[in-house]
Amino acid sequence: MPLRLPPLPALRFFEAAGRHQSFKLAAAELNVTPSAISHGIVGLEQSLGVELFVREPRGISLTAPGADYLSYVSEAFSLIAIGTQRLPNHRADRPIALSCAPTFASRWLLPRLAGFRAHWPNVNVSVDTSHRQVGFPVDGFDFAIRMSRAPVAGTAWTRLFGERLVPVCSPAYLASLRGEHGTVDLRHATLIHVNAASEDWQAWLEATGAGEIDAAGGLRVDTIQLAFEAAGMGLGVALGRRPLVDRDLDSGALVEACADTVVATTAYWLVSAENAERRPELADFKRWLVSEAEHFDAPAETTGQGRHNCGN
The missing domain is CATH 1.10.10.10 (Winged helix-like DNA-binding domain superfamily/Winged helix DNA-binding domain)
Incomplete structure (x- = not known):
């Protein structure tokens, strides 16, 4: 029956x-x-x-x-x-499906995908940045990149790298913060906050002991990308997240407002579907991504007083 x-x-x-x-x-x-x-x-x-x-x-x-x-x-x-x-030859040519945050995709992943394509020109990659929760394998994704303090049971998690938090702003805004003796005091700065960030100004202030800086006010945005753009426009000081902010620092669009760097307690993790290792192209992509990330996971110690006066 x-x-x-x-x-x-x-x-x-x-x-x-x-x-x-x-x-x-x-x-x-x-x-x-x-x-x-x-x-x-x-x-x-x-x-x-x-x-x-x-x-x-x-x-x-x-x-x-x-x-x-x-x-x-x-x-x-x-x-x-x-x-x-697992069916024989089932969609063997389908692209690698990856879910990740939009700022991570635009600032770290996409600039490196050309290197992957150079070695595997026939393997296509599909990147989804919709912020939705991914269910493996029901939603059809092979990988997701997520921020977390530790792996979560039930799926395969591989650490990529952690962020290093440092205040950044435009060169012109930094000049406006300088006092008579060339020192910079963040107590007079407009802080740019990211509403959705797991670690933001409060975490940096507590780690550096800069308790005299008021983190209650300032400008609030909903993405890290907007925070960097607002800082570049001279609207205040954002909390830079290395390596995501590195290209702006390298180009001079943003500069460090204070040298005190804090290692975030959260990190980027690669979450894999259960069958990720069974498809050769998925195994290749995972090895490539982990290898790329190894260059950015060197821990940086939190410094006390930096090259500028941070107001502590």
């Missing part, structure tokens, strides 16, 4: 909504409307006779039965995806 399964489209809606904890994000991922996600899950709940989500004005959350059911559904989709990938 064949197994009776719930409608598969509804299960797909449920898996995406449960993973994102959002009907809206699930709809964007699956290219349907939030209403379609909501109606599909209502139908699934009626079919199962179980409430899967708690619906509140500020969002949704899984019920206890919903969370338990999600683990089974996610595993089932993963098994289907893995089985499909």
